[in-house]
Amino acid sequence: MSVILECRSLTKKYGSTTALSDLNLSLERGRIVGLLGPNGSGKTTLIKLINGLLVPSSGTIKINGFEPGVESKKIVSYLPEKTYLPDWMKVSDAINFFKDFFADFDEKKAYEMLDHLHLDSSKRLKALSKGTKEKVQLILVMSRKADLYCLDEPIGGVDPAARDYILNTIITNYNENACVIISTHLIADIENVLDEVIFIKEGYLQLHASVDEIREKEGKSIDSLFREVFRC
């Protein structure tokens, strides 16, 4: 199995605050990885570093051997925490937008998934409910044939049925050659889907292990272990 993401001594400071501290991490293709930690632990900072939206204070980050930039962005599909698509866009506009930007975007696949949701693509994003808008964004991101998917809180604020839809969309669309990183603090909802978990605490990497390994060794769920590690 080949490495898709490699972080070495990765550090990010905002002024005097250290958001990520000397992070060493290596992720392989074909895995679904949970990036877990309480609010403010550095999850989003790491994802933004991977996507080149932030620059490391020190250390390196490589995606398939490339530093974040044009080459890495071709193979990383990113679902940010907050939407960046303007409200006035129709769903079909958003699809065209993605088609223009990304060579690996599969338009047919996107429309198939929208059809499956009985979603009319001539609707404006502004007219969609919060849950539906999140589903549309996920469909866009998962319709790319990327090597690394970074999903920042994809299941925050949606109902349990929508959550199942989102998880199924992820399982259906990821391929053996790709790695999926899912950042969340809603662990119980997704832990059965994950192959590996990463715990980040106050900017430090606390744990990186396989889910079944943890359950075998500790005899408890990732959720219980999380509550233990991060007890306030």
Place this chain on the structure above:
Amino acid sequence: MQWELNTDKPVYLQLVEQIQAGIISGIYKPGDKLPSVRDLAIKATVSPNTMQRAMTELERDGLVYANRTSGRFITSDEELIGKLRKQYITQVIQEFLDKMDLLGVNLEETISYINMISDNNKK
């Protein structure tokens, strides 16, 4: 088939047990073709890697076999299924008896309870 996953046991082991239960109860019949790993993973909402591991485990025990071109099948070896059934029943009852033992209920009392409850269920 409904998948019921709890959270403190390795997921692949739970998948193995549930497919075993499916074979014993006849949801999966001898020689049946299984859906693809990805379809099974989607139904159970688990990672395809975990479902793959469960399949490897079942293949190792001979309960499932893979045909290179046409997919995965449930074994047609009825003797093996009979053995699995015996094993499974033994395990469930052993766990139950251990629990009763922990509660300080002896075998005689346990059996009288089983008779009473099953009589009530018939009514």
